[in-house]
Every structure is written in C-alpha cells, then in structure tokens.
Amino acid sequence: MELLEKLCQIHAPSGEEFRVRDFVVDYVNSNSAQWEQKPQLYYGDGYQDCLLMVFGEPRCGVMAHMDSVGFTAGYGNELIPIGSPSTGETAVIRDQRGKTAEVYYDNMDKKWVLKDDINLQPGSTWTWQPDFSVTEHMVLSPFLDNRLSVHMLLKIAPQLKDTVVAFSTYEEMSQAGKAGFLAKRMYEQWQIDKILIADITWVTDYVKAGSGAAISLRDVGIPRKMFRDKIVDMVKASGVSYQLEIEKSGGSDGTMIGASDYPIDWIFIGAPEINPHGSIEKVHLADIESMMGIYKYLCNRL
Amino acid sequence: MELLEKLCQIHAPSGEEFRVRDFVVDYVNSNSAQWEQKPQLYYGDGYQDCLLMVFGEPRCGVMAHMDSVGFTAGYGNELIPIGSPSTGETAVIRDQRGKTAEVYYDNMDKKWVLKDDINLQPGSTWTWQPDFSVTEHMVLSPFLDNRLSVHMLLKIAPQLKDTVVAFSTYEEMSQAGKAGFLAKRMYEQWQIDKILIADITWVTDYVKAGSGAAISLRDVGIPRKMFRDKIVDMVKASGVSYQLEIEKSGGSDGTMIGASDYPIDWIFIGAPEINPHGSIEKVHLADIESMMGIYKYLCNRL
Amino acid sequence: MELLEKLCQIHAPSGEEFRVRDFVVDYVNSNSAQWEQKPQLYYGDGYQDCLLMVFGEPRCGVMAHMDSVGFTAGYGNELIPIGSPSTGETAVIRDQRGKTAEVYYDNMDKKWVLKDDINLQPGSTWTWQPDFSVTEHMVLSPFLDNRLSVHMLLKIAPQLKDTVVAFSTYEEMSQAGKAGFLAKRMYEQWQIDKILIADITWVTDYVKAGSGAAISLRDVGIPRKMFRDKIVDMVKASGVSYQLEIEKSGGSDGTMIGASDYPIDWIFIGAPEINPHGSIEKVHLADIESMMGIYKYLCNRL
Numbered sequence: 001m002e003l004l005e006k007l008c009q010i011h012a013p014s015g016e017e018f019r020v021r022d023f024v025v026d027y028v029n030s031n032s033a034q035w036e037q038k039p040q041l042y043y044g045d046g047y048q049d050c051l052l053m054v055f056g057e058p059r060c061g062v063m064a065h066m067d068s069v070g071f072t073a074g075y076g077n078e079l080i081p082i083g084s085p086s087t088g089e090t091a092v093i094r095d096q097r098g099k100t101a102e103v104y105y106d107n108m109d110k111k112w113v114l115k116d117d118i119n120l121q122p123g124s125t126w127t128w129q130p131d132f133s134v135t136e137h138m139v140l141s142p143f144l145d146n147r148l149s150v151h152m153l154l155k156i157a158p159q160l161k162d163t164v165v166a167f168s169t170y171e172e173m174s175q176a177g178k179a180g181f182l183a184k185r186m187y188e189q190w191q192i193d194k195i196l197i198a199d200i201t202w203v204t205d206y207v208k209a210g211s212g213a214a215i216s217l218r219d220v221g222i223p224r225k226m227f228r229d230k231i232v233d234m235v236k237a238s239g240v241s242y243q244l245e246i247e248k249s250g251g252s253d254g255t256m257i258g259a260s261d262y263p264i265d266w267i268f269i270g271a272p273e274i275n276p277h278g279s280i281e282k283v284h285l286a287d288i289e290s291m292m293g294i295y296k297y298l299c300n301r302l
Numbered sequence: 303m304e305l306l307e308k309l310c311q312i313h314a315p316s317g318e319e320f321r322v323r324d325f326v327v328d329y330v331n332s333n334s335a336q337w338e339q340k341p342q343l344y345y346g347d348g349y350q351d352c353l354l355m356v357f358g359e360p361r362c363g364v365m366a367h368m369d370s371v372g373f374t375a376g377y378g379n380e381l382i383p384i385g386s387p388s389t390g391e392t393a394v395i396r397d398q399r400g401k402t403a404e405v406y407y408d409n410m411d412k413k414w415v416l417k418d419d420i421n422l423q424p425g426s427t428w429t430w431q432p433d434f435s436v437t438e439h440m441v442l443s444p445f446l447d448n449r450l451s452v453h454m455l456l457k458i459a460p461q462l463k464d465t466v467v468a469f470s471t472y473e474e475m476s477q478a479g480k481a482g483f484l485a486k487r488m489y490e491q492w493q494i495d496k497i498l499i500a501d502i503t504w505v506t507d508y509v510k511a512g513s514g515a516a517i518s519l520r521d522v523g524i525p526r527k528m529f530r531d532k533i534v535d536m537v538k539a540s541g542v543s544y545q546l547e548i549e550k551s552g553g554s555d556g557t558m559i560g561a562s563d564y565p566i567d568w569i570f571i572g573a574p575e576i577n578p579h580g581s582i583e584k585v586h587l588a589d590i591e592s593m594m595g596i597y598k599y600l601c602n603r604l
Numbered sequence: 605m606e607l608l609e610k611l612c613q614i615h616a617p618s619g620e621e622f623r624v625r626d627f628v629v630d631y632v633n634s635n636s637a638q639w640e641q642k643p644q645l646y647y648g649d650g651y652q653d654c655l656l657m658v659f660g661e662p663r664c665g666v667m668a669h670m671d672s673v674g675f676t677a678g679y680g681n682e683l684i685p686i687g688s689p690s691t692g693e694t695a696v697i698r699d700q701r702g703k704t705a706e707v708y709y710d711n712m713d714k715k716w717v718l719k720d721d722i723n724l725q726p727g728s729t730w731t732w733q734p735d736f737s738v739t740e741h742m743v744l745s746p747f748l749d750n751r752l753s754v755h756m757l758l759k760i761a762p763q764l765k766d767t768v769v770a771f772s773t774y775e776e777m778s779q780a781g782k783a784g785f786l787a788k789r790m791y792e793q794w795q796i797d798k799i800l801i802a803d804i805t806w807v808t809d810y811v812k813a814g815s816g817a818a819i820s821l822r823d824v825g826i827p828r829k830m831f832r833d834k835i836v837d838m839v840k841a842s843g844v845s846y847q848l849e850i851e852k853s854g855g856s857d858g859t860m861i862g863a864s865d866y867p868i869d870w871i872f873i874g875a876p877e878i879n880p881h882g883s884i885e886k887v888h889l890a891d892i893e894s895m896m897g898i899y900k901y902l903c904n905r906l
Contacts, residue, residue: 015826046797048828048867072822072850075810080852082826122810122850123821125829170862175477175779176825180865193348206377206424217425218374221478222317222384224350225427246374246424248382258472260865261482261562263350477779495650508679508726519727520676523780524619524686526652527729548676548726550684560774563784563864565652 001139003027003154005132007147011096013070013082013125014176017049017169020066020150024051024167027154035158039165042185050178051167052185053157058164060302061186061195061264062295063179063253064149065171068142069277070127071103071112073120079103079112082125083172084277090115091279092129100129128279137210137285144273144281146171148288149198156296163299164190171199171253179253180260187262194227194302197254197268198295200276200283201245207272209283212241212290216268219247221255227265234301235269240293241286245272269294303441305329305456307434309449313398315372315384315427316478319351319471322368322452326353326469329456337460341467352480353469354487355459360466362604363488363497363566364597365481365555366451367473370444371579372429373405373414375422381405381414384427385474386579392417393581394431402431430581439512439587446575446583448473450590451500458598465601466492473501473555481555482562489564496529496604499556499570500597502578502585503547509574511585514543514592518570521549523557529567536603537571542595543588547574571596605743607631607758609736611751615700617674617686617729618780621653621773624670624754628655628771631758639762643769646789654782655771656789657761662768664906665790665799665868666899667783667857668753669775672746673881674731675707675716677724683707683716686729687776688881694719695883696733704733732883741814741889748877748885750775752892753802760900767903768794775803775857783857784864791866798831798906801858801872802899804880804887805849811876813887816845816894820872823854825862831869838905839873844897845890849876873898 012020025041032038042052049066069083071093090104102115114120128142139148153165166182186192201216203209215235217228235242245268254266271287314322327343334340344354351368371385373395392406404417416422430444441450455467468484488494503518505511517537519530537544547570556568573589616624629645636642646656653670673687675697694708706719718724732746743752757769770786790796805820807813819839821832839846849872858870875891 015822016829018830046867048869049830050867072826074850074852078850078852080822080850123848170826173826176859176862178867180863181867184865218317218382222374222472222475225318226320226351244425246376246380246382248376248380255478256863258478259482259558261486263348263352263480263483265350520619520684524676524774524777527620528622528653546727548678548682548684550678550682557780560780561784561860563788565650565654565782565785567652 001134004139004147004151007151008132008141008143009130011127012067013127014067014170014173016125017066021049021051021167024150024154028053037161039157048178049169050182053165055160056162058162058190058192060163060299061166061192062153062163062198062299063166063168063182063195064153064198065146065168065253066150067169067172068127069172070125073122073124073126075122077114077120079114081112086275086278089278093126094129095124095126131280138282139285139288140280140282142279142281144283145200145276148200148283149270152288152292152295153198156292159296161300164192168253175256177253177256179256183257183260183262183264187264193263194265195257196295196298197252197266199252199268199270201268201270201272202276203272203274207243207245209272209274210286211243213269213271213287213294214243214245216245216247219250219252219268221251221258223267224265228267231267234298235294238294238297240297241290242294303436306441306449306453309453310434310443310445311432313429314369315429316369316472316475318427319368323351323353323469326452326456330355339463341459350480351471352484355467357462358464360464360492360494362465362601363468363494364455364465364500364601365468365470365484365497366455366500367448367470367555368452369471369474370429371474372427375424375426375428377424379416379422381416383414388577388580391580395428396431397426397428433582440584441587441590442582442584444581444583446585447502447578450502450585451572454590454594454597455500458594461598463602466494470555477558479555479558481558485559485562485564485566489566495565496567497559498597498600499554499568501554501570501572503570503572503574504578505574505576509545509547511574511576512588513545515571515573515589515596516545516547518547518549521552521554521570523553523560525569526567530569533569536600537596540596540599542599543592544596605738608743608751608755611755612736612745612747613734615731616671617731618671618774618777620729621670625653625655625771628754628758632657641765643761652782653773654786657769659764660766662766662794662796664767664903665770665796666757666767666802666903667770667772667786667799668757668802669750669772669781669857670754671773671776672731673776674729677726677728677730679726681718681724683718685716690879690882693882697730698733699728699730735884742886743889743892744884744886746883746885748887749804749880752804752887753874756892756896756899757802760896763900765904768796772857779860781857781860783860787861787864787866787868791868797867798869799861800899800902801856801870803856803872803874805872805874805876806880807876807878811847811849813876813878814890815847817873817875817891817898818847818849820849820851823851823856823872825855825859827871828869832871835871838902839898842898842901844901845894846898
C-alpha cells in the first residue's frame with residue numbers, strides 16, 4: 001500500500017493534475033522494463049495535463065481521473081469548492097506547500113468557513129490534509145477517489161496488454177472534464193469504441209463494502225444495454241466477485257463520453273466507498289482486490 | 303395506422319433503441335425496392351444503436367429520435383425515471399418481455415411508486431403499456447413522441463430524394479443524446495449544414511391541436527434567425543398548414559446540435575401533443591398530415 | 605468612443621449576431637489597408653454568423669462574443685429572456701426596427717412584464733434601448749458586455765500580429781455557444797492551443813472599477829494552473845495595471861472551450877462592469893485602457 005499512500009499525498013485538485021501525471025510518468029519509467037508490454041506514454045504539448053499509457057496495439061480503453069475535490073481561496077477567506085467536497089464535517093486542509101488550516105461546514109449559511117485566524121492567499125488551492133491508514137479490512141485516506149484507481153492500474157500494468165489507459169483531468173467539475181478530448185484521441189488513433197471507467201462509487205443500503213467492485217448499470221447516464229449486458233456476462237464468467245449498482249444520480253467521465261461526438265460505449269466499474277469526497281474516505285480491501293481482478297480480466301479480453 | 307401501431311408497441315427506452323432500429327431496417331429492406339431513391343442504411347459497428355438512412359446525394363438532414371421515456375427498476379422496487387415521464391397519473395408499465403405492473407406518482411414524496419405486491423428485478427427497464435387507438439380526429443398512444451416522426455419519415459420515404467435521415471438515440475436524457483455524433487457524421491461525409499428536427503411538441507393555450515405542425519422559433523435553444531426566417535418563408539410558400547411555437551423551456555436533438563462543434567443550423571418542426579410523456583399521448587390527425595406535408599416539401603428543396 | 609457608440613447601437617441578441625459581424629467586416633475592409641498585418645476574414649458559408657479575423661501566421665487566439673442578452677416576445681406579450689437580462693429594473697426595450705416598449709421586472713411572479721398597452725409580435729426579439737454616454741471616468745451604455753471587447757480588438761487591430769481573433773455567437777445562452785466550433789477551427793487550421801477570452805466581468809467588493817482589467821483565476825470553470833500562472837506572470841511583467849478575480853459562479857466562452865474535445869487552454873481577461881446585463885452597464889475608462897494594454901502585450905508574445 002506504499003504506492004497508494006504516496007499517490008494520496010499528492011495535492012492535485014482539478015486544474016493541477018500535472019502532479020499526479022508526473023508521479024505516474026516517473027513510476028512507469030522506473031518500473032516498466034520487465035512488464036509484459038512496455039507502455040508508450042503520451043503527454044505534454046497537445047495533452048494539457050492528461051496522460052495516455054499505451055500497451056501494445058490497444059483494442060480496449062480504460063479511463064481514470066487524476067484530480068480530487070478541494071477549495072480555491074477567494075477574497076476574504078472565502079472557500080470556493082472545487083467539485084463537491086463532502087459537507088458536514090470539520091477537517092484540516094492544506095495547500096501545495098503543506099500549509100494547513102482548519103475548516104468546517106456551516107449548515108445555516110451553506111458554505112465552508114475557516115476556523116483559524118489566518119489569511120488565505122486569494123487564488124491559492126487547498127485539499128484535504130493527507131491521513132493514510134490501513135486496518136484489517138479497510139483502507140482510509142482522502143482522495144481514494146480516484147487515486148485508488150490510478151494505483152490499481154499501475155499494479156496491473158505489468159500484465160496489461162493491448163490496452164490504452166487514459167488518465168483524465170477535471171472530472172470532479174461537472175461537465176468540464178477532458179474525457180471527451182481523450183475519447184476523441186483514443187477513437188481516432190486506435191479506433192477505441194469502448195472505455196471502462198475506473199472510478200470510485202458510494203456504499204449505500206444496497207451496494208455494500210466488501211461485496212466486490214460495483215458495475216454501474218446506470219447513474220445520470222445510461223450505458224447502452226447491449227454493451228452493459230455483455231460486460232456483466234463477462235465479469236460473471238470471470239469468477240471475480242462483483243455487485244450491480246443502479247443509481248439515479250451521480251456521473252463520471254462516462255457521462256462526458258456518452259455526450260461526446262463519438263460512438264463510444266462506456267461503463268463504470270469501481271469499488272464503493274464510505275464518506276465519498278470527505279476528508280477520510282474508506283474502502284474495503286476486498287473491493288480493491290475485486291476491482292483489480294475485474295480490470296485484469298476485461299482488459300485482455302474486450 | 304398499422305405501421306404506427308407497430309412502432310408504438312416497441313419497448314425502447316433510452317439505451318435500448320436497437321429494437322426500433324431493427325424494425326426500421328427490416329421495414330426499409332422489405333419495402334424500398336420501388337421507392338424513387340432506394341436508401342442506403344448505415345448502422346452497426348461504429349454507430350452504436352443509431353441509424354442513418356441516406357437517399358441519393360444528400361443536401362438536407364432530418365433527425366428523429368427513437369427512444370422513449372421509461373423507468374429503470376432500482377433496488378427495493380425504486381422506480382428511477384429514464385428521461386421525464388409525465389407525473390401525476392396512475393398507469394400500467396411493462397418490461398421487455400411484457401410483464402406488467404401498476405404504478406402511480408406520489409406527489410408528496412415526488413417519486414413514482416409501485417402499486418402491486420411484486421418485486422421488480424433491479425436493472426430491468428419499464429415503459430408504458432402499449433394502448434393504441436384512433437378516433438375521428440385523434441390518435442392516442444404512448445410513445446407518439448417520437449414514433450410518430452419515425453412513422454412519418456417511413457411514410458414519405460418513397461418520395462424522398464437527396465436527404466439523409468438520422469435516427470438518433472438518448473434524446474430523452476438531457477444532454478446525453480448522440481445527436482452531436484450523428485451531426486458530425488452528416489457534416490463530415492455529406493457536408494450537411496442544416497438539420498430539421500422531426501419530433502413532437504406540446505399543445506398549449508397558443509399551439510393548438512389541429513392547427514398544423516409547429517415550427518418552433520425557440521425553446522431553450524434559439525435557431526439562427528437567418529435560417530428560421532428562411533424555413534418559415536418556405537413553409538408559408540408550400541401552402542401546408544402550420545403554426546409558430548415560441549417556448550421558454552424544453553429542448554430536443556436541436557439543442558445538442560446547437561452546442562456541437564459543427565456549424566450546423568437546426569429547427570424543430572413537429573406536431574403538438576396532449577399529455578406529453580404520459581401513458582396516453584394524443585395527437586390530432588390533421589397535424590400528422592401537416593407534418594408529412596412540410597417534410598415532403600422541405601426535404602426536396604433545402 | 606464613436607466606434608464603441610456605433611457598436612452599442614446594434615440589435616444583436618443571441619441568434620442575430622450577423623449584424624455585428626457585418627459591421628466588423630465593413631470596418632475591417634474600410635480601415636485595414638495601413639495595418640501592420642492586413643487580416644484575412646473568414647465568414648459566411650460554413651461559419652454560421654461567426655467571424656474569424658486572422659493576422660499573419662497565428663500562434664495565439666482571442667475570442668470575443670458578439671451577442672447580447674434580450675427578449676423573445678412569446679404569445680400574449682410574454683417576455684422570454686434571451687440569456688439573463690438583469691432583473692429588478694424598469695427599462696425601455698426596442699426591436700430591430702426601432703419600435704420601443706417599456707418593461708419592468710415583477711419580483712412576485714419572477715418575470716418580465718410589458719407596461720405599455722401594445723401587442724408584441726410573437727417571435728420578435730427585443731434588446732435594451734441604446735443610450736450611450738461618457739463621463740469623466742466612466743462609459744455608460746447597454747451591451748458594453750461585450751461590444752467593449754469587440755471595440756477593443758478593432759482598436760488594437762492595427763498593431764496585431766500572428767493572432768487569430770474569433771468573434772463568437774450564442775455566448776449569452778448557457779452551453780449553447782459556438783465557442784467549441786471556433787476553437788476546433790482554430791486548433792485544426794493553425795494549431796491554436798491557447799485562447800484569451802475577451803469579455804466583461806463584474807465589479808464586486810474585491811474587483812473594483814478603475815483598478816484594471818480582471819484576470820479571472822476561476823469562475824465555474826478553472827483554467828489549468830500552469831497556464832494561468834504563466835499569463836499572470838506575463839501581465840505582471842508588462843507593467844499594465846490589472847486585478848485578479850476569483851469567482852464561484854459565472855461562465856464564458858472559456859467554459860465551453862474547457863469542456864470541448866480539444867486540448868486548448870483558456871483564460872478570461874476583461875474589464876469589470878457595474879450593473880451587468882442591465883439596461884445601462886458602466887465601465888471605468890482606466891479599465892478599458894488596461895484591457896487594451898494587456899491584449900496588445902499578450903497577443904504578440906504568446
């Protein structure tokens with residue numbers, strides 16, 4: 001879990017994903033010599049802060065976002081959310097240099113308030129203070145959404161073949177994500193017409209921690225029935241544990257791909273977490289195992 | 303009206319449009335031998351569940367969506383709307399195998415509730431129970447929005463020339479429609495820069511049943527004035543009855559085309575209906591005639 | 605200010621931008637003979653009502669929208685907003701032929717109401733009555749948003765080099781703007797991957813009239829940190845006065861570019877105004893000077 005812990009220490013709210021990108025680039029360059037297929041990396045000019053990791057001759061796409069929720073400091077210590085940080089808790093936030101501040105959510109005024117008597121620099125950005133731990137069954141940390149998926153993909157990378165993994169930006173900001181750009185690149189260069197969305201979802205009364213990664217049959221978006229049925233059948237055949245999720249709200253990079261100008265199928269497959277977008281998110285270790293198993297199985301078969 | 307009745311029996315909520323597509327493909331293959339121009343059909347790989355029906359060398363585009371509103375069954379018999387089914391009525395719904403259930407809208411809780419003591423399979427989809435009838439002046443059925451437009455296009459197909467008809471998907475789901483993908487294909491392959499949106503609108507105090515198909519001057523989107531003026535002038539010249547609609551809300555595939563990355567004009571022309579998205583929609587026969595007349599006139603002249 | 609006054613007299617709500625386009629085309633054709641680089645104009649077929657003004661071999665993009673807020677007359681004298689006209693005032697509106705009518709905002713019913721006993725033609729469009737004046741420090745007029753930016757660009761045009769200026773449409777209508785189309789054209793033809801958004805923002809407690817044009821670090825969208833830091837550094841180096849804006853709401857053509865399928869950076873730089881979208885908007889003359897200085901400096905260096 002050392003790799004995951006490192007990923008969860010990176011300050012990367014939407015707009016500052018380059019720090020996760022740099023980490024992944026370094027990791028791949030340092031570790032990929034013995035992988036079954038050494039991936040090519042596409043990033044830099046023409047990619048903004050996005051990153052493509054391409055194994056062999058890709059027939060299947062996976063997308064995982066690199067950004068987290070957070071805050072922009074406005075004038076007068078205003079805390080402007082980046083994405084949707086979980087409300088209703090008191091927590092410590094930090095900026096890119098490690099300076100910290102305590103904040104709480106004011107339920108009357110419906111806004112985040114600074115507790116400390118300090119002045120935040122207008123325009124500075126803040127994310128939850130890193131705080132990583134592992135218990136017998138659970139991993140606890142901010143940003144498991146979505147560093148867990150980044151981690152999972154690096155962990156199965158040594159066995160990945162003929163797959164393109166897109167690390168995306170701005171997913172936490174409704175309808176601002178660069179998923180459409182990445183989907184376009186993947187479609188035009190490798191004719192990728194199906195993308196698995198590696199992301200983290202919610203534990204609910206019906207989707208339970210420990211019962212396996214969730215395959216989402218719908219959220220605000222609805223994957224094409226022909227495609228989702230095929231995926232569910234394949235995962236069933238894999239023998240890996242999984243759950244089916246049916247949600248009325250929530251979206252992902254898949255929402256942007258669905259609305260894109262490309263005929264690309266998508267489906268969300270990811271571990272459920274407790275306290276989504278909160279300062280401590282919790283995921284069951286069995287669901288991480290399940291996610292790893294499902295992606296390993298699907299990526300070489302789709 | 304036999305053809306329309308058949309179309310209205312198809313279970314095709316957003317995500318399951320393939321059933322309407324298959325019906326249209328079969329119909330065209332069985333009937334087009336004697337048409338003035340036998341259309342080419344584009345569908346399957348690279349098209350998701352969409353369908354293009356191409357007559358001659360197209361200069362004009364028409365778009366009609368194939369999906370209907372409906373419900374996804376969640377866990378615990380939750381009824382999650384697909385699109386916006388009309389609230390405030392008690393009705394029978396059915397799944398793809400014809401199993402039925404009675405539901406009503408709970409105005410207090412603002413949600414749909416199952417009346418029967420049965421268990422809906424999580425992930426299964428439901429649409430209004432087919433119930434088709436024709437009176438002296440009206441046709442009554444669920445899904446007139448938008449099977450009526452599909453029907454209209456098949457009816458005028460024998461005379462259509464140099465037109466591309468796009469049958470689209472996911473229109474009922476706000477901003478998830480594949481209209482942008484289809485517009486892109488039409489623009490890139492045939493330089494189509496104007497698309498008529500064949501869809502069904504609402505009877506209001508000002509747009510009346512029986513007064514002709516409505517040309518919409520605006521809804522949430524606003525077509526370019528130069529284009530809408532030209533279309534209105536042409537329809538006026540055609541001698542076919544019509545009405546002008548000016549709405550502050552509501553959208554269509556045209557909204558997606560307006561927001562697309564392509565310089566394509568669009569305008570909504572369609573019959574108004576009573577009880578939109580309800581279990582029984584009603585359209586005046588004269589407005590169907592008007593719609594047919596307008597499209598027949600415009601498609602060969604634009 | 606004669607040129608600005610003329611621009612502010614043009615009736616051009618979203619959908620009728622062709623009148624501003626025609627004005628700019630005429631102006632450029634009449635005045636560009638002695639400019640450092642005579643620009644090429646792209647408009648007409650394939651551009652809807654948009655316009656590209658291309659200097660030399662462009663490496664930098666600027667975008668300024670041509671449309672204003674306004675009203676569509678519905679049936680029964682209903683006033684349907686085009687974009688978001690400022691509420692809470694009584695004002696005179698006029699149509700394209702100069703016919704006028706007095707209107708006020710009904711705070712109880714949350715809608716605009718006609719005061720005069722006349723009948724508005726359904727489908728006709730209305731904008732604020734022109735009313736232009738200049739005081740010692742301020743310019744006052746409707747439509748400073750965004751005719752001021754169009755004016756600014758025409759004023760610095762004689763010195764512009766290797767820049768493409770895009771005059772866009774439908775910006776006032778949320779998510780309907782053609783910014784994505786223009787960004788695509790600029791990217792594909794000239795590999796433009798950075799666009800400055802020339803538009804007008806709001807005077808607030810922290811962004812003051814007279815303190816310089818505002819560089820927006822964020823609104824609903826967040827520009828990429830690497831890019832916004834670079835721009836702020838450059839403007840700092842230019843010696844031109846400026847302010848930093850940090851907003852939680854509001855969008856611009858930049859929002860559409862951020863959500864587009866192209867890897868294009870954007871940042872909003874514009875003068876703040878009092879009474880945005882109102883019948884009289886007010887901008888400080890020093891902020892116009894600042895805006896001119898910043899664009900002149902950046903366009904030749906980016």
